[in-house]
Amino acid sequence: MWRMGSILWLLSSCPAAAEDYRVFEGHGGPVMAVAVSGDGSQLLTASFDYSVGVWQLADATRSVWLEGHRAAANAVTFLSDRLAASGGDDFAVIIWHVSERTVVHRLEGHQGKVTAVQASPDGEMLASASWDGTVRLWGVGSGAEVGVLVGHDGGVNDVVWTNEGRTILTASSDGTIVEWDVRSFRPIRTVVRHGFGVNRLEVDETRGWLAYGAVDGGTRVLDLRSGIELADITLDRRPILALAKDREGRQIAVGDGEGYIMVVSTENWKIIRDFQATVNGPIWALAFTGSGDAVIAGGISDEAVLWPLDGADGLPKMAELKRRFHTSPDELSNGERQFLRKCSVCHTLGASGDRRAGPALAGLFGRKAGSLKDYSYSEAIHESDIVWTEQTIDRLFELGADHYTPGSKMPMQRIVSAKDRADLIAFLKRETATAEGE
Numbered sequence: 001m002w003r004m005g006s007i008l009w010l011l012s013s014c015p016a017a018a019e020d021y022r023v024f025e026g027h028g029g030p031v032m033a034v035a036v037s038g039d040g041s042q043l044l045t046a047s048f049d050y051s052v053g054v055w056q057l058a059d060a061t062r063s064v065w066l067e068g069h070r071a072a073a074n075a076v077t078f079l080s081d082r083l084a085a086s087g088g089d090d091f092a093v094i095i096w097h098v099s100e101r102t103v104v105h106r107l108e109g110h111q112g113k114v115t116a117v118q119a120s121p122d123g124e125m126l127a128s129a130s131w132d133g134t135v136r137l138w139g140v141g142s143g144a145e146v147g148v149l150v151g152h153d154g155g156v157n158d159v160v161w162t163n164e165g166r167t168i169l170t171a172s173s174d175g176t177i178v179e180w181d182v183r184s185f186r187p188i189r190t191v192v193r194h195g196f197g198v199n200r201l202e203v204d205e206t207r208g209w210l211a212y213g214a215v216d217g218g219t220r221v222l223d224l225r226s227g228i229e230l231a232d233i234t235l236d237r238r239p240i241l242a243l244a245k246d247r248e249g250r251q252i253a254v255g256d257g258e259g260y261i262m263v264v265s266t267e268n269w270k271i272i273r274d275f276q277a278t279v280n281g282p283i284w285a286l287a288f289t290g291s292g293d294a295v296i297a298g299g300i301s302d303e304a305v306l307w308p309l310d311g312a313d314g315l316p317k318m319a320e321l322k323r324r325f326h327t328s329p330d331e332l333s334n335g336e337r338q339f340l341r342k343c344s345v346c347h348t349l350g351a352s353g354d355r356r357a358g359p360a361l362a363g364l365f366g367r368k369a370g371s372l373k374d375y376s377y378s379e380a381i382h383e384s385d386i387v388w389t390e391q392t393i394d395r396l397f398e399l400g401a402d403h404y405t406p407g408s409k410m411p412m413q414r415i416v417s418a419k420d421r422a423d424l425i426a427f428l429k430r431e432t433a434t435a436e437g438e
């Protein structure tokens with residue numbers, strides 16, 4: 001039956017469809033967050049490759065990369081048609097001038113990764129949620145910290161402004177959703193006690209509902225004022241990782257750890273669509289297009305995908321993690337296995353960096369640290385005197401980058417076993433030499 005449906009869809013839809021299936025390709029790591037501009041023409045993507053992509057929604061062409069995070073970018077939002085904000089694993093929030101590709105403000109203060117950013121309704125303030133258990137409020141114009149919301153017993157995963165910017169709702173790993181007074185920075189009430197960590201939150205003040213998704217798969221809708229449950233749309237999939245509502249508030253989309261996207265009508269809270277969007281692996285990010293006819297998702301693969309809701313289940317799924325794990329792990333040498341597991345998500349062996357978070361490793365041995373021209377290194381690496389040899393690479397992973405090259409953008413990663421380090425280095429020596437032909 002479904003086959004027939006999808007063939008009919010293909011036959012009937014091509015020219016007439018409001019939105020066409022589209023892939024936003026170019027990131028060198030999974031896409032953790034997506035956001036659509038107010039006029040519906042642009043898309044922002046925040047990626048594990050440390051960068052934020054800016055795309056034309058209509059044809060999936062990319063305008064610019066915004067580079068400045070020193071670790072994975074997790075959260076992103078438009079502040080106006082010119083400004084955007086992002087948050088990352090580097091604990092930083094960055095306000096960007098989009099077309100000039102410049103950092104307007106780098107907002108530092110969080111002590112844990114930043115999981116969500118949202119502008120106040122008047123656009124003057126930015127709220128950032130963090131795994132340090134706080135939400136920080138910043139002046140968008142000044143870049144100054146305005147206040148901190150302290151009180152959750154766990155990381156904060158999401159934040160939404162309400163009451164024209166007078167109050168804020170936060171969702172936390174401590175299992176609660178709390179309402180805060182923005183002027184006093186004090187909690188007003190606990191709106192939800194779910195028990196399991198709450199990952200995502202959406203609110204429609206006009207229609208008066210709050211929807212949330214949690215670690216245990218719990219997906220519920222409550223009356224915003226009374227707290228009475230309007231619907232329990234929990235399925236047997238978990239965790240819930242992404243939640244979005246369309247502009248009109250007609251539907252919400254839910255993305256989960258098993259790679260499904262479910263679209264639910266807010267009229268009657270019935271499921272309108274439910275389709276598997278990835279072959280395996282999670283959906284981390286979701287947004288509706290301006291028309292609400294399509295969803296854009298980010299997940300395990302290095303791309304964002306736009307699915308028209310009409311016929312979404314007949315369209316290709318998000319690509320599997322390609323290229324990185326062709327071979328079964330048992331057939332690999334230990335050195336290659338070390339590289340695939342611990343390095344390949346951020347580095348290529350060839351001369352092209354392929355937009356991974358780290359520099360290309362071709363020609364690594366004998367190279368001065370921080371010397372590739374087309375890679376933007378941290379000052380710590382750029383100015384270091386290290387030359388990469390068997391000995392220095394061994395030290396890097398014996399001590400960890402945080403000790404050997406403090407201040408670098410490398411993750412704090414140690415390889416404890418001397419044999420694993422030696423095997424990895426032998427593999428790198430072979431593969432990076434042939435790649436460059438030096």
Ligand code: HEC
Pocket residue numbers: 338339342343344345346347357358359364368369370371372376377378379380381382388393397407408409410411
């Ligand atoms: C999460 C991403 C990430 C992972 C995983 C990672 N790296 Fe890196 N690596 C980076 C980044 C980012 C830099 C640039 C550091 C800077 O500029 O401070 C870097 C720099 C390097 C450099 C210095 C290169 C140069 O041109 O100076 C080497 C060598 C290196 N990494 C090797 C490795 C190896 C080997 C592994 C696996 C054991 C690994 N890295 C895992 C992100 C990563």
